[in-house]
Amino acid sequence: MTAFAAQRQAFRLAAAELGMASAAWVTVEACADAAGDAAVAELRDALGRDWPVLDAVCAGWLQGARRPRPAPGALQAALAGTQRLVIVGHEALWIDALVAALPAPVAGGAPALRLGLVCEGAPLADWDRVLANQAGRVERLGLADFQAWAGPRSSLLTFVYGQGQGTVFVLPPWLRVSGSDVRLQFRQLLGWSVLGLPLQVYPRWLVSAAADTLTELVEDVA
Amino acid sequence: MNGAGGAAALLLVLAVVAQALWPAWRLQIVLGAAVLSCVGAALGGVAEAPAVLAAVPWNVLVILVALGLFTERLAATRVFGIASVAMVRVARARPRALLVLAALGTYGVSSLVNNLTALFVTLPVLLTVFALAGATPRFLSLTLGLMLVACNLGGAATPIGDFPAVLLLGSGAMGFSDYLAAALPPTALAMALMLALVLLRRPAEGMPDTPLAQRLTLATLAALYRGVRVDRRLLGPCLATLVLMMAAWMLLPPALGIGPELVAWAGAALVLAIRPHDGERALKRAVDVEALLFLLALFVMVAVVRETGLFTQFGQALAALPLPPEGQLLVFICAAALLTGLFSAGPSMAALLPVAEQLAVRFEPDVVYVGLALAVCAGSSLFLTAATAGPLMQSLVDRAALRGPAGERLQFGFREYLRMGLLGFVVILAVAVARTLWRLA
Numbered sequence: 190m191t192a193f194a195a196q197r198q199a200f201r202l203a204a205a206e207l208g209m210a211s212a213a214w215v216t217v218e219a220c221a222d223a224a225g226d227a228a229v230a231e232l233r234d235a236l237g238r239d240w241p242v243l244d245a246v247c248a249g250w251l252q253g254a255r256r257p258r259p260a261p262g263a264l265q266a267a268l269a270g271t272q273r274l275v276i277v278g279h280e281a282l283w284i285d286a287l288v289a290a291l292p293a294p295v296a297g298g299a300p301a302l303r304l305g306l307v308c309e310g311a312p313l314a315d316w317d318r319v320l321a322n323q324a325g326r327v328e329r330l331g332l333a334d335f336q337a338w339a340g341p342r343s344s345l346l347t348f349v350y351g352q353g354q355g356t357v358f359v360l361p362p363w364l365r366v367s368g369s370d371v372r373l374q375f376r377q378l379l380g381w382s383v384l385g386l387p388l389q390v391y392p393r394w395l396v397s398a399a400a401d402t403l404t405e406l407v408e409d410v411a
Numbered sequence: 412m413n414g415a416g417g418a419a420a421l422l423l424v425l426a427v428v429a430q431a432l433w434p435a436w437r438l439q440i441v442l443g444a445a446v447l448s449c450v451g452a453a454l455g456g457v458a459e460a461p462a463v464l465a466a467v468p469w470n471v472l473v474i475l476v477a478l479g480l481f482t483e484r485l486a487a488t489r490v491f492g493i494a495s496v497a498m499v500r501v502a503r504a505r506p507r508a509l510l511v512l513a514a515l516g517t518y519g520v521s522s523l524v525n526n527l528t529a530l531f532v533t534l535p536v537l538l539t540v541f542a543l544a545g546a547t548p549r550f551l552s553l554t555l556g557l558m559l560v561a562c563n564l565g566g567a568a569t570p571i572g573d574f575p576a577v578l579l580l581g582s583g584a585m586g587f588s589d590y591l592a593a594a595l596p597p598t599a600l601a602m603a604l605m606l607a608l609v610l611l612r613r614p615a616e617g618m619p620d621t622p623l624a625q626r627l628t629l630a631t632l633a634a635l636y637r638g639v640r641v642d643r644r645l646l647g648p649c650l651a652t653l654v655l656m657m658a659a660w661m662l663l664p665p666a667l668g669i670g671p672e673l674v675a676w677a678g679a680a681l682v683l684a685i686r687p688h689d690g691e692r693a694l695k696r697a698v699d700v701e702a703l704l705f706l707l708a709l710f711v712m713v714a715v716v717r718e719t720g721l722f723t724q725f726g727q728a729l730a731a732l733p734l735p736p737e738g739q740l741l742v743f744i745c746a747a748a749l750l751t752g753l754f755s756a757g758p759s760m761a762a763l764l765p766v767a768e769q770l771a772v773r774f775e776p777d778v779v780y781v782g783l784a785l786a787v788c789a790g791s792s793l794f795l796t797a798a799t800a801g802p803l804m805q806s807l808v809d810r811a812a813l814r815g816p817a818g819e820r821l822q823f824g825f826r827e828y829l830r831m832g833l834l835g836f837v838v839i840l841a842v843a844v845a846r847t848l849w850r851l852a
Contacts, residue, residue: 196627198814199543203631211634219630223623281634313542313812315535321489322638 200236200243205311206319208280209394210350210383213246214256226251241390242350249386257385259286264346264381264407271376272342273303275335276327278360279311279319280348280383288326305330305338310362332365339374349380349406350395351388357403358388358395367402377404415455416719422448423712427758431796438701441708448715458718466714470672471581472706476698477675478571481652482524483697484682487689488646489639491520491532496636499540504628506544506615510554511606513537514561518602521565522572523653526800527699529562534804538811539635541821544628545619548815548827553614555804555823556831560605560792562800564839567788568598570660570671574706575760575787580660580671582764584771584780587660587671593781598788601842605835617816648685652678702757709761717765726769737851740774741844743767744786748840751790755797760787778850785843792835795828 196216203212220228229247237244246254259282268274276284287304294300304327308316320327330338345366351358357380372378380403400406426444430437452458458466485491498516502508513533521529537558541551566573570580570590579585585593656678663669683690716722732739743766751759763783771779795801805824813821 197818198545199627199631202539202542203634206635212631215630215634216627219627220623222630223626228623281637285638315539318492318535318635318639322636324638324640 196232197236197239200240202313204240204242204394205313206279206281206315208278208282208348208383209240209242210246210348211281211283213240213243214282216243217246217250218256221250238390239393241388241392241395242384244390245384245386245388248389254386257282257383259283259383261287261290264379265290267377267379267405267407268302268344270342271302271344273305273338273340273344275305275307275330275338275343275345275366275375277307277335277345277347277362277366279306279314280381281319281322283348283381283383284323284327288323291326300326303328303338305335307332307335307362307366310360332362335366336371336374339371341376343375344377344379345371345375346379346381349382349403350384351392352382352400352406353397355400356397357400357406358392359398360394361396363398364396367398372402378402379404380406382406382408415452415457416716416721416724418451418455419448419457419712419716419719420721422451423709423716423762426708426712427754427762430758431754438704438708441705441712445708445711448712452715452718457715463711463714463718466717467707467710468578468582470670471578471710472703473672474571474577474581474675475574475706476703477672477679478577479525479528479699480679480693480697481649481656481675481682482528483693484645484685484690485524485649485653486528486532487693488642488649490641490646492536493636493639493641495533495536496632496639499536499632500629504540504544504625504632506546506550506618506620507610509537509540510550510557510609510614513554514557514602514606514609517558518561518565518568518598521562522568524572526562526566526573526798527803529565530558530800530803530807534558534807536632538807538813539632540628541813542811543631544624545816546813546821547617548819548821549616550614550618551808551813551815551821551823552827553609553612553831555808556828556835557605557609559795559798559801559804559828560831560835560839561602563788563791563798563835564598564602564605567784568595570594571675573756575756575784578760578764579780579784583670584764584768585777586665587657589777590781590784593777594784597781597785597842597846601785601839604838604842608834608838609831645685649682652681655681706757706761709758713761713765716762722765723769725766729766729770730773736773737848740770740779740782740847740851743770743779744782744843744847745840747783747786748790748793748836748843751787752793752797752836753790756787756791759790763787775850778847782843782847785839785846789836789839789843792839793832795825795832797832801828 220232229250233247306327307330309332347359347363349357426441430440449460498512502512517533570576570587656674659674729739747763767779767783791798808823815821
């Protein structure tokens with residue numbers, strides 16, 4: 190068994206729980222630490238075709254890109270007036286950064302911005318573990334009940350992995366929450382661009398959505 | 412054998428067999444059989460329902476519920492999950508070290524909490540490591556099989572580890588300290604033997620064990636648990652309560668009237684009160700009603716059989732066997748192990764304890780009771796279906812959807828466990844027999 194044969198399964202699990210971009214950066218960094226850039230190139234050859242985000246990160250790494258430090262400032266500005274944020278899709282690096290940037294709630298009081306994560310679309314994910322990483326700041330939601338958070342001070346957010354002509358590449362659950370019936374119930378539908386690297390192979394696992402389903406696309410500017 | 416006793420015993424055996432054959436209907440089967448048993452006892456003039464219900468060891472049920480709630484709060488601190496991650500780091504994700512630490516860790520955890528909880532808190536981390544690092548079918552079977560046996564051994568090591576030991580504690584058959592002193596060494600010995608025998612089979616052969624695979628596994632695991640922290644504000648009071656409970660179990664004189672069930676109840680009440688909101692939710696959702704009703708039904712049927720005097724007759728029949736006393740006790744221990752293998756620990760222990768009480772009159776009580784606990788532990792380890800935690804482990808492995816080196820789906824079921832089960836059965840039973848002979852010598 191080669192190391193990368195085992196990694197096919199490993200990356201699937203990591204992507205389910207961390208998000209594809211976050212998992213890709215963790216994997217590529219560890220790979221480069223252990224065996225250098227040659228191993229990153231080998232990883233790309235072995236898994237890149239199956240995992241386009243990992244492919245993009247491997248290619249970026251080999252060209253000098255390094256793990257991004259997500260800057261949630263632009264997103265926070267876009268969230269002005271929002272009290273409840275429903276997050277569709279999971280990217281650990283970016284959600285960690287957002288949670289860290291928010292003011293800590295006063296003891297016993299409600300936070301100024303409640304965060305809810307739609308825990309669907311990744312059968313391998315241990316959602317209890319995913320949420321345990323956020324020290325209670327992120328609440329569990331499902332596709333069946335996320336609309337309970339709807340209202341004029343509520344926003345929807347998803348992660349965007351790339352853009353085409355009038356389209357954005359997002360995770361499939363986004364299509365299930367961004368329909369015309371739902372979008373009227375929320376203040377805005379935000380996209381947070383997380384990859385910043387071109388997708389070079391067919392974007393498997395992602396879906397193409399019309400860019401105008403998003404009220405605003407927030408670029409992650411470090 | 413008297414007629415009423417025979418009918419009640421037959422009903423008990425039929426119910427136990429039927430629930431093993433149709434596990435999806437086990438509760439209805441045993442509860443229905445318990446009602447029939449009670450009605451039969453009343454109509455047959457054996458005993459009326461109040462007498463049967465009065466003979467149910469309610470204190471055992473109280474201990475089980477209280478320890479279940481205590482365990483739920485302890486698990487909520489995430490201490491076991493974090494400890495499991497630390498274990499993987501200590502092992503540096505090397506397969507052989509991982510196997511050893513996983514087995515020893517499971518033994519330790521299941522000696523404190525019930526077997527189901529022990530697996531719930533330790534197995535997810537290990538399955539994650541298998542998914543990250545990859546595993547051969549052989550390594551998976553040996554590691555998980557050994558963990559299951561370790562779970563049974565840990566459960567038998569202390570009086571609060573699992574149902575058979577709790578039953579001994581609750582029934583007053585043995586005190587906390589006496590059981591701990593008598594059962595811990597043989598279970599630790601059996602654990603060491605099992606570990607040595609499994610390591611001799613070179614379980615890690617064919618496993619990916621390169622620095623790159625280890626680095627990737629550890630980095631991903633660290634990311635998965637990057638923000639998971641032990642809830643110290645809950646853990647501190649939980650551990651303090653555990654120390655108090657153990658001190659009370661060991662030191663309070665029986666004349667005081669504060670039995671082990673009251674200590675367990677008070678301990679559970681204390682940890683539930685630390686966070687009243689979560690405590691109330693645990694009370695409403697975390698009590699294992701299925702296990703409780705199952706055991707209640709078994710206790711009712713056993714109580715009816717006891718009222719008929721059949722267990723006394725069994726004890727006398729055992730004493731009449733043309734064997735020396737040691738031989739009679741060994742026959743009982745071996746029969747208990749086999750019965751447990753077939754019918755699982757709960758039914759076997761509930762039915763065999765009254766017979767053990769007969770034997771305890773003729774032998775040192777600890778020889779009989781610890782021999783019985785070890786025999787039940789051996790039987791629990793025989794088949795995947797006999798172990799309390801076996802089906803849970805099977806479903807957790809299924810859910811993890813692990814793949815082998817060639818991309819094949821990895822399974823852990825009855826067949827994969829069988830060889831380890833036979834080994835565990837033989838080793839634990841051998842230790843039980845050896846201890847019994849040593850104590851009788």
